[in-house]
Amino acid sequence: MSGILLVDKPKGSTSHDVVEEVRRKLNQKRVGHAGTLDPFATGLLIVGVGSATRLLEYLMNHRKVYRVRMRLGLITDTFDITGKIQEERPCNATKEQILEAINSFVGTYVQVPPAYSAKKYRGERLYELARQGKIIRLPPREVTIYRIENVEIEDLFVSFIVETSLGTYVRSLCMDIGYKLGCGATAVELRRLSVGPFRVEDAVDVYALTPEELTKRLIPMSRVLDFPKVWINDEAVKKTLDGMKIRLNDIVHYEPFEKDSIVQVFNNDRLICLARSERRSTFLKTLREHERNEAILKPFKVFKEN
Structure with a gap:
């Protein structure tokens, strides 16, 4: 049994939790995913089963599209709402200033990865080290924001759709926008809508479906790569x-x-x-x-x- 499964990851589950659920239901040891989603995030997670796990590396470079909602004037240690609040600041920016700050990030810019992330440092994930009080600051890296659209502003809450390159942290993007406005910002909702040609509308809830139903939703290896x-x-x-x-x-x-x-x-x-x-x-x-x-x-x- 081999193929790609498009999963709509629920809030609270880790990407590893989803992989374990697929392993259990399909009785398969070889299961992996292409691109981690934070526990507080929802949306598209691409899961490979059997021989299809060997195709996952070619799906990593696809552009990704997210819908994010952030809260201005709030700063946490994780850059999202699950973290410890570090500071609260007033935000007096106008809607025009907020729009200008958001749109200024379209293009390539240098981003600092958050200390709490799934990236590894000497074999350990950064969030595991951070929870032990060992904060590792990774060097900045160039990322690309291809487009930002559907911006909605309601008091201190701002939501928009963003298309990003490999390695972009939307949490960091929110924080960078907040810093540019002088008040900071924290992601409060994050949903991955697509990865390359794959869409969350075609994804399934692995916790709700039976093994037989999951098997039927596997995309054959012949239809995965371009x-x-x-x-x-x-x-x-x-x-x-x-x-x-x-x-x-x-x-x-x-x-x-x-x-x-x-x-x-x-x-x-x-x-x-x-x-x-x-x-x-x-x-x-x-x-x-x-x-x-x-x-x-x-x-x-x-x-x-x-």
Whole structure:
């Protein structure tokens, strides 16, 4: 049993809790997720089951869209409402000033990760170290805010939708907006709406569904990635699964691809492997004309079961 499960994580559960629930219900040891959601956050969590856990790394770089609600004038140690209040300040900014501050973060900027996060430092998660009184300050990193829209302002509460790059902390973004306004801010609600092409509207509640229902909602591995596709003949399957290079005569059909790019290799509807291209697809026609059965693809991740 392998595939991707789109989960609508409820508030209060950790991403690990969701993984454990899927393991228990599907009786599968190999279960993982692509991108942690904080316990106070809800929304889309992508879970891989079986061989599909090996695809999760390629889903990490997708853009993510969130809906967030923040409270101006409140500062906590975690940058969200679950943390200890450090300070309360008045906020006298006008709606125009708030809008200007929010929109000023669209683009690339340097962000400091919160001390309470799931990032690891020397093998331990930052939130575990922070709870022991060991506050680790990680170096700032560049993140990208692609868009901010649907801004709603109601007294000290502000909500908006934001599209972010990998590694962006929306809690930190809220705090940065608050600092720019001179009053600080804390995230009080956070919901992940999408990860790349995957939408929370298609997600399920793993706690409510039966194992049979969860199994039916698994997305096949063949439909997960967006790399170019190449199809090989039946005779080439075994040697490909053994890691041997895919040659011109093994290929029956292909989508355009560039040299040194990742491609998905199929036999009918089955995903056989991921491979690195040693030629660009436009050169294959020339090789056929000259009857040169050269190596085209080098497998680096094969799927003997999926």
